Amino acid sequence: MPGGRVARVAIDSPLPQLDQLFDYAVPEALADQAVAGAAVRVPLRSGGRLARGWIVELADQSAYEGRLSEVEEVTTLVPVLAPEVWALARRVADRAAGSASDVLRLAIPPRYVRVEKSWAKEHPAGAERPAAPEATDAPGEPDALDRAVADRARIALQALPGVTTLDGGATVGRWATTLASAAARVLARGESTIIAVPDHRDLAQLEQALHAVAPADRITRVDAGQTGGARYRGFLDCLDGTPRVVIGNRSAVYAPAARLGLIALWDDGDPLHAEPLSPGVHARDAALVRQEQSGAALVFSAHARSTEVQRLVGIGWCRQVEPERIARPRIVVDEAGSDPGTARIPSAAWRAARDAAREGPVLLQVARPGYAAALACARCGAPATCAACGGGLEQRGPRTPPACRVCGTHANPFRCAECEGERLRMVTVGTERTAEELGRAFPGTRVIVSDGARPLTEVGPEPALVIATRGAEPVAAGGYRAVLLLDGERMLLREALRVSEDCVRWWADAAALAADDAPVHLVGVRGRIATALATWTLAAWAEEELTARRELRFPPAVRVATVTARGPVLERPIAELRALGEGVDVLGPVPVDDGLERVVVRMDYGRAQAVAASLRASMIRVATERRRPVQGQPVRRPPTLRVRFDDLEAFG
Numbered sequence: 001m002p003g004g005r006v007a008r009v010a011i012d013s014p015l016p017q018l019d020q021l022f023d024y025a026v027p028e029a030l031a032d033q034a035v036a037g038a039a040v041r042v043p044l045r046s047g048g049r050l051a052r053g054w055i056v057e058l059a060d061q062s063a064y065e066g067r068l069s070e071v072e073e074v075t076t077l078v079p080v081l082a083p084e085v086w087a088l089a090r091r092v093a094d095r096a097a098g099s100a101s102d103v104l105r106l107a108i109p110p111r112y113v114r115v116e117k118s119w120a121k122e123h124p125a126g127a128e129r130p131a132a133p134e135a136t137d138a139p140g141e142p143d144a145l146d147r148a149v150a151d152r153a154r155i156a157l158q159a160l161p162g163v164t165t166l167d168g169g170a171t172v173g174r175w176a177t178t179l180a181s182a183a184a185r186v187l188a189r190g191e192s193t194i195i196a197v198p199d200h201r202d203l204a205q206l207e208q209a210l211h212a213v214a215p216a217d218r219i220t221r222v223d224a225g226q227t228g229g230a231r232y233r234g235f236l237d238c239l240d241g242t243p244r245v246v247i248g249n250r251s252a253v254y255a256p257a258a259r260l261g262l263i264a265l266w267d268d269g270d271p272l273h274a275e276p277l278s279p280g281v282h283a284r285d286a287a288l289v290r291q292e293q294s295g296a297a298l299v300f301s302a303h304a305r306s307t308e309v310q311r312l313v314g315i316g317w318c319r320q321v322e323p324e325r326i327a328r329p330r331i332v333v334d335e336a337g338s339d340p341g342t343a344r345i346p347s348a349a350w351r352a353a354r355d356a357a358r359e360g361p362v363l364l365q366v367a368r369p370g371y372a373a374a375l376a377c378a379r380c381g382a383p384a385t386c387a388a389c390g391g392g393l394e395q396r397g398p399r400t401p402p403a404c405r406v407c408g409t410h411a412n413p414f415r416c417a418e419c420e421g422e423r424l425r426m427v428t429v430g431t432e433r434t435a436e437e438l439g440r441a442f443p444g445t446r447v448i449v450s451d452g453a454r455p456l457t458e459v460g461p462e463p464a465l466v467i468a469t470r471g472a473e474p475v476a477a478g479g480y481r482a483v484l485l486l487d488g489e490r491m492l493l494r495e496a497l498r499v500s501e502d503c504v505r506w507w508a509d510a511a512a513l514a515a516d517d518a519p520v521h522l523v524g525v526r527g528r529i530a531t532a533l534a535t536w537t538l539a540a541w542a543e544e545e546l547t548a549r550r551e552l553r554f555p556p557a558v559r560v561a562t563v564t565a566r567g568p569v570l571e572r573p574i575a576e577l578r579a580l581g582e583g584v585d586v587l588g589p590v591p592v593d594d595g596l597e598r599v600v601v602r603m604d605y606g607r608a609q610a611v612a613a614s615l616r617a618s619m620i621r622v623a624t625e626r627r628r629p630v631q632g633q634p635v636r637r638p639p640t641l642r643v644r645f646d647d648l649e650a651f652g
Contacts, residue, residue, distance in 0.1 A: 005061075006062045006068065008056050008059060009023075012051060014101075015623060016616065016619045018101075019099040021057075023059075025070045027070045034058075037055060038080070039054055039081070040054065054086075075111070084293065094616075095645070097645060106277065107254030145178065155297065155300065159173075160175065161536075162329075162479065165478065171478060176206045182262060184213040187218060187243055191261025192257035192258055192260050195265075195266065196248060199471075206266070207219065222235055238257055244257065250274075253290060260294045261297065262296055263298050266302065267301075268282075269502075284308060285646070304501075304504045304507075304542070306542070310546050331522055331533055332349075333525065352519045354442070356482035362483070362484070364434065364466065367487035373394050377425075384411070386404035392404070393414075393424070431467050435447045450466060451468065471506065471509075473510050476513065481515060482514070486524070487523075488522060508538060559604075560645070560648070562642075562643070564597070565641045566595060569622060570589055570597055572621075573615065577601055577615075584602070619643060
């Protein structure tokens, strides 16, 4: 039989005890279809159920001495699991104490039969692969980045701030043209590139920049914003062996790109790169593993470098590359807004906005969407809370009564629980209230709001005030004539390990949207963080932040994992973790929701593999424990043991 008579299958199951390869006999009727990489349905011994899976490899014989069950059905016309994707899934799952099938579910999009049949007809088995493009229009001579990519280095790239206008008239960030140029040169060598970006706004800029320097038929999108059929078609195109530039969100890191020459992540500190589904592998970690397996170049590019990438630079794992052309925004630190009783927009920033609004768009970044996200008693200043449930009050519009954020109960009339005051004042002003105030202050000037409910990707060059929440700032044609970064002190008050790092990233990304020499006013922020932004020494600031976390043994100076279960279930895993000795700290347990308890495991990077193996063994043991049924009581499900590596939730 071609390729062997035994299929080794990875079962698609969340059960940790099934995270291994199972041998199945290949019946004669399926001999031509059951190839390595094909998706299949196979029987499980429990109850005659059928399970989905993928053929990882074929062999002539099995080590199992009994009679093998047969593959029931081959469900794809083409092999959808590339060998390099399986190797990547297995490696990152083991690193996070997870199941490879959970990773494959992210890597292989749901099947669309009609799309697959059409693609298979266009790509018959054994057909000759298209030749690599002769050349692309990558502009200029190779720079330091291109030389480092050609050397297949791991690179931490300081992105150039600012925007640029493409030949077609579109305006994109300079970061997008930098990555597009590098991808075009890799494509000209007959190799593929994968570029992962956080969201659709970044993806739109990157796609426009790529179309300016690379053939359109070699640019392939694989992202969650597409329709299911379009995404599956893009995934199948990656399987045809043609060198191409693959772009998408975090799951694009798993795309089966042929002859991979470059992997790039834009803004790896953005939380959208963190995978919420099990086993929760960050796109940055998957990219690091894939680079090691493939030998491709790796680029982490951002305006504000993450502490994780700074750690890699510090240990020599990544090479720091600076742009050959020095550029930095013209940032003015205005501390006045941080003092109680001062105006939200200080006079200098107000004048800058007024003057710039005569020439073009002005960006104002604010902390919150909505009208008034937080209210307080006007007499004593105590937070305004709901009389029914104790939740915080908010005002959702200029003429709507204050209401509870939790239960929705209207607080009209309001009476303060502390001083019995009856008047309210706004503590946090959102996009809508800001738009209302500025609309009165700038009569005749168009006011545009962009937030999570009404996101915009771009605005024109006409005069306008653009009020946006952090991360929702649209790109302005030709760049903004002024940028005001408001509510800085409120953003920094959020209790989280990464709050300072996130704020620097939000402010840097917004400042990078300014036109050359346009003023950027940082309002209400002082100290080292303001100095770092004003001088654009963001890599040095990331190193200082990393040093502080190293002293406290906080991530990313160490790796962490959280383990959650009911108290008795945690006892043995905790004992086994503590037995691992030096370099492993077990903190807790502490109570969480629904009677569960959680421990936090801190470990040196060199001990992470042993911790992952110990926790994986505990998960399998807990999942397979048998409990004797008690007469008259319902059969109890096995207890759960949830493990998540690199989980920062426990740190706030």
